[in-house]
Amino acid sequence: MKAKIGQITLKCADRQKSASFWSLILNGAPVGTDGESPWITAEGPLRMAFEDVADGEAITRLGLDVDVDYLELAVVRAVRLGASPVGPIDRGGPDAFQLMRDPEGFPFRFVSRSAGD
Structure with a gap:
């Protein structure tokens, strides 16, 4: 199955x-x-x-990664659309990422799999 x-x-x-x-x-x-x-x-x-x-329902959170080619450009575009970055871009691992919150506060990450942005 x-x-x-x-x-x-x-x-x-x-x-x-x-x-x-x-x-x-x-x-x-x-x-x-x-x-x-x-x-x-x-x-x-x-x-x-x-x-x-x-009303009264707890919001269940989910980790959502959005793969992008150009990390910084994706962040700028998302901010213009109402999102907020959380902290700086993390380049400490094999993939660079930026934690974000959408306009309702839902957390997500932009991820550059090449880590070369």
Whole structure:
């Protein structure tokens, strides 16, 4: 039996705002809807969906890495779209990365697999 991840769902205070932000971060992928929940399909096999956080519901966090060719440019672009960097770029390992928070505070990392940016 084969198993694969078919979708990542982010719980959000403003699902449309989050979908728009991630659509732009992931190369302007189109935003669609399944009933009420917006979703995006980025390059690659995964789809991201966005749902409202119910009152009193704890937000489950997930580590999301976004591979980029140019780390600094990705950070500047994300900041213009409402994201915030957390600390400096980490170049201490084989991959350079920058920890970020999207406009709703969801943590993610931009990663340069070549570490040569």
